[in-house]
Amino acid sequence: MPSPRTTLAIFWALPWSAIGLAIGVLGLASGGRMQRRGRTLEFYGGAVAPLLRSMPAGAGAIAMTWGHVILGQSAAALDAARQHELVHVRQYERWGPLFGPAYLLCSAVTWVRGGDAYRDNPFEREAYGS
Numbered sequence: 274m275p276s277p278r279t280t281l282a283i284f285w286a287l288p289w290s291a292i293g294l295a296i297g298v299l300g301l302a303s304g305g306r307m308q309r310r311g312r313t314l315e316f317y318g319g320a321v322a323p324l325l326r327s328m329p330a331g332a333g334a335i336a337m338t339w340g341h342v343i344l345g346q347s348a349a350a351l352d353a354a355r356q357h358e359l360v361h362v363r364q365y366e367r368w369g370p371l372f373g374p375a376y377l378l379c380s381a382v383t384w385v386r387g388g389d390a391y392r393d394n395p396f397e398r399e400a401y402g403s
Contacts, residue, residue, distance in 0.1 A: 275312070283312065285369035286340040286362075293342025296321065300344070310343075310355070313362055317345040340365045360400035 275283070283290075297316030301307060305319025321344045326333035336345040336354035338361035345351035351358075365372050376396050384390040391397055 279312065282366035283341060286365040286372075288340070288370045289365055289372060290340025290342050293339025293344060296324065296339065296344060297342055306348070308348075313341045313343055313359070315343045315345060315351050317347050317351055322346040338362055338365065357400045361396070364396055364399070 293316075294314070297305070297307060297314065300316045300319035300321035303319035305321050306317055308315050325335065325337060325344060325346050328334040328337070333346075335350035336343060336358050338344075338358045341362060343351065343355070343358045343362070345354065368375055376394065379394045379396060380390040383393045383395075392401075
């Protein structure tokens, strides 16, 4: 049974997890797969893969986190990105429904200041360990 703190963190991130779950279900309906890892659900393949490939970050994203849901192009992509994405899970737990607006605001401010809206975003810098 999860601790009260863990339960609160899961509920705090729930609005974003619901979006990830909806995308994951689309992936399952189109031949994708799902696996549970700790307190996250991981979806890969199916419609999830082309969605991630179409992301604006160059050649796309190999994985993306929505609350407690991690989406990956493939099982190998999830393996490669898991530690990075788990940092984002913890960020969602801290920021809850404010994570999306805070992330976008950081990207916008970073870009206006001449930085890279993705790589120089403080949320990404934390996830990349710098």
